[in-house]
Amino acid sequence: MSDALKEVPLGGALKEVPSGNNYGNIMKEGLWEQNVVFSQLLAMCPTMAVTTSGTNGLGMGLATTAVLIVSNILVSMIRHTVSSQVRIPVFVVLIATLVTVVDMAMNAWLHDLYKVLGLFIALIVVNCAILGRAEAFAVKSGVAASAVDGLAMGLGFTGALTFIGLIREFLGSGTLFAQASNLLGPSFAFLEMKVPGYGGALLMILPPGGFAILGFLLAGKRVMERRLDERAKQQTGDAAPVAA
């Protein structure tokens, strides 16, 4: 009876994912295997636009993570009450509200960073990763699992953005974590580094540099995954006769 009621608002296509206590798996998916940038290739617009420095990437990633966690929780909570026909507009309104809150909060408390990221914070609304997770995970899963998924995906996104940002910043302007104190407070000023005597290659700060770096990182990740696969296959191949 209760199962039947559950099925009605969701419709046949959106079946509940059986979520046990596989939080470790969810974390692994979000951080590496289904990484928003490196595997799903979602959210390319902010990835290209704000990764001109490690600090910008980190700030953008954290803001997105905050929105992602809360939106996943809320979507998961209302998944039984919203009918599947109107779910997308409802999700968009939810996400837009959250982004507005983050936008105002950053404007108030992280004003220097906000001046840099400015427009892109508001554009988190249309970040496909967020609506994507709402659709692909939160609407089919429990609240706790959705929260963990939002955290994992957000941290994966943050890590990717920070990594790309650091590489581009290092090659492009010869610094690392420039103006990190804007984001993390003056006590983190020790992070800021500068390569002496290096002017930087301007191209890396410009969009072509972003695409080139992203391309090399994607290629690198695929090579790593292939090697890991081969190693795993070898190990199972070696282990099987022994076990038998």
Next chain:
Amino acid sequence: MNSATLAVETIASPHAHGGNSVARTMFRVQMALVPATAFGFWLFGWPAFFLWLLTILSCLGFELLSLKLMGSRRIKGTLWDGSALLTGWLLALTLPPWAPWWVAVIGAFIAIVIGKQVFGGVGQNVFNPAMVARVALLVSFPVPLTQWVTPLPLMSVGAPDFVHGLRIFLTSLPLPDAMASASLLGYTKTEMSRGIDLLNSLAGAHAPAMSWIGARSGSLGESASLLILGGGLYLLVSGIITWHTPLAVLAGLAIPAAIGHAVDPAHYLSVSAHLLSGAAMLGAFFIATDYVTSPNTGSGQIVFGLGVGLLTWIIRSYGGYPEGMAFAVLLMNALTPVIDRFAKPRILGRDRKGKPLDIPENKGA
């Protein structure tokens, strides 16, 4: 008699081979570049030679590295087919002659790895690798890439000897003021931005010389327009390139230049200044004619060439950079697939629209 069997091996086409190869074509293009390059060495001394050598060696090195990483089966053949060597050579000809060593290495990396091997190697690249590297270097390192040196012929007083040349090449110290110079296009652009029009700036005492013989500041491939032209004519005669692209490039540049100069000589450079400056000759004969990145048919090549010339003139006249050949070539490279779609080669036995040809049925009957 009956037992006689016909021993025929089946061989896939092509059944006849003209004897041409990538390596031979590349070698001929390199031969065509020799006079201009040698003249450039004489004009700018040892640093130019070191730059040329290191650019080519790094291109070969990055080609070898890419082929190894990709697990290529015929590394030797691909490495020595001359395409990487030619890319390095062309890139070196577009750089300032006294550019420091790291410009050569980074340029070779961008040309070979990002410009060519990422797309799948020789014949697969969308953009001309040498021009990709040239633009990337110019955007990334504006200062060393726009420092031109006054020509100091090899035997003249004050020209750096071998050791001094090596020091200039390796230390990347700023040029002494006495030797720094501007290319013609750069000079007029700077003067124009200061509000001095062409009539006054070109009459000034510091105006860079302009001549066919080429004792002027600029890149290796810019100084000796006559020798580049000669090399290009050799390519034309030997059938490596057809007349379509070079003529269209030069026309696309010369026609708007002539109109502009006739209307307002104070703001638009003359035709000869355009044709003899920058990479106009090198671009028309050696860069825009690249087989891989230009259209297949003659009519397509004419459209392509006109576009390159016109864009070059527009960028030189209105753009922020003094020279636009590299940008123009890259932009038209991007359009090449579209041009190829409209200007297709005729299929054997069909007309240009793809309809079967009318064959008279009862011929001779």
